[in-house]
Amino acid sequence: MTRIHKIAVLTGDGIGPEVTEIAVNVLEAAKHTSDFELDLQYREAGYHCIAEYGTNLPEDTVSLLKRTDACLKGPMTTPEEPGAPVSVAVKIRKLFNLYANVRPCRTFPNVEALKPNIDLVVVRENTEGLYSGVEYEVSPGVGIALRIITKAACLRVAEYAFKLAQRRRKNLTYVHKGNILRITDGIFKDAVSETALKYPDVGTAEIHVDAATMHLIKKPESFDVLLTTNLFGDVLSDEAAQVTGSLGLAAGANIGDSYGMFEPVHGSAPKYTGLNRVNPIATIMSAHMMLDYLGEKEAAAKIETAVMEVLKEGKIRTADLGGSSTTREMGTAIAERVKSLP
Numbered sequence: 317m318t319r320i321h322k323i324a325v326l327t328g329d330g331i332g333p334e335v336t337e338i339a340v341n342v343l344e345a346a347k348h349t350s351d352f353e354l355d356l357q358y359r360e361a362g363y364h365c366i367a368e369y370g371t372n373l374p375e376d377t378v379s380l381l382k383r384t385d386a387c388l389k390g391p392m393t394t395p396e397e398p399g400a401p402v403s404v405a406v407k408i409r410k411l412f413n414l415y416a417n418v419r420p421c422r423t424f425p426n427v428e429a430l431k432p433n434i435d436l437v438v439v440r441e442n443t444e445g446l447y448s449g450v451e452y453e454v455s456p457g458v459g460i461a462l463r464i465i466t467k468a469a470c471l472r473v474a475e476y477a478f479k480l481a482q483r484r485r486k487n488l489t490y491v492h493k494g495n496i497l498r499i500t501d502g503i504f505k506d507a508v509s510e511t512a513l514k515y516p517d518v519g520t521a522e523i524h525v526d527a528a529t530m531h532l533i534k535k536p537e538s539f540d541v542l543l544t545t546n547l548f549g550d551v552l553s554d555e556a557a558q559v560t561g562s563l564g565l566a567a568g569a570n571i572g573d574s575y576g577m578f579e580p581v582h583g584s585a586p587k588y589t590g591l592n593r594v595n596p597i598a599t600i601m602s603a604h605m606m607l608d609y610l611g612e613k614e615a616a617a618k619i620e621t622a623v624m625e626v627l628k629e630g631k632i633r634t635a636d637l638g639g640s641s642t643t644r645e646m647g648t649a650i651a652e653r654v655k656s657l658p
């Protein structure tokens with residue numbers, strides 16, 4: 317019997333609509349090679365909604381998300397003024413308790429990286445920390461942001477990261493700043509150490525965040541799973557993406573116990589809007605992660621193989637990879653390759 321997956325598609329702002337459309341084309345190509353259907357439901361979300369709806373995440377969109385199995389989300393522009401709506405990604409992560417932000421980074425064929433054999437995943441706590449959104453200006457020129465860390469949230473993301481490490485090379489490095497943030501990162505460290513006892517087959521190491529930024533450049537190939545808190549994970553995953561070649565290749569998944577949202581690591585890159593110039597692979601690989609999450613392993617693997625083969629051939633290269641191919645040319649090459657795979 318044909319399996320049907322209901323997917324919410326939020327195309328986003330800036331380059332979001334371009335890269336999301338291409339990822340959807342690749343999903344459609346993958347669908348033709350396997351016995352499943354995608355019921356794609358488009359809704360509005362993002363900066364462009366604020367003028368019309370007074371919010372970047374209209375109620376109608378939230379109610380659709382609740383009726384779907386997963387969400388494919390394009391990047392969105394986040395307003396920065398105090399009091400403006402908080403980021404859509406942050407809202408959805410909190411609404412659906414998507415506590416693990418999973419960001420794989422590895423070397424791709426024909427893509428210049430700092431080292432040849434990088435294959436790591438950043439797992440970032442996704443619901444609290446400095447993203448709690450609790451900030452005050454207590455007097456003019458004096459601000460406070462609350463870094464909320466709970467043992468419960470640390471335990472559940474640690475559990476996810478250890479399970480992931482078990483399926484990979486069985487090494488987990490947890491990143492913190494416990495020498496300075498003794499209480500909040502103390503809670504994080506204790507939760508990770510407690511979880512580690514349940515996974516004796518996973519080698520565990522800890523490292524301060526400042527040292528982690530250096531080691532990501534010096535010996536990125538030494539890392540397998542990097543587990544950390546929200547803001548540190550955001551910074552480290554952008555760094556890891558660049559170390560492996562380009563932010564345009566970095567995919568991301570936001571995983572909870574009953575829902576998943578999939579989006580590229582990069583933002584809406586407004587200056588490239590409509591230029592057909594950016595790399596769609598980050599969003600295509602996010603769609604790949606979504607199919608994997610939905611249990612469509614074979615179709616997911618085909619997308620990954622197609623991306624690798626197109627990059628290996630080296631004929632199609634977007635500007636970030638040193639070439640002059642367009643976003644659509646890259647997307648078409650990958651979609652055609654998916655269709656041609658046995």
Ligand code: NAD
Nearest residue numbers: 391392393394405563564581582583584585586594595636
């Ligand atoms: P950005 O990731 O949008 O862009 C930074 C630079 O990275 C770009 O100038 C470009 O050189 C490169 N880049 C990004 N995507 C690329 C791609 N697909 N191919 C090739 N190169 C690419 O970061 P920013 O400029 O700091 O943020 C722009 C907006 O996006 C902001 O409003 C920010 O808040 C938002 N943002 C949203 C998300 C999200 O929706 N999850 C994530 C990050 C940033």
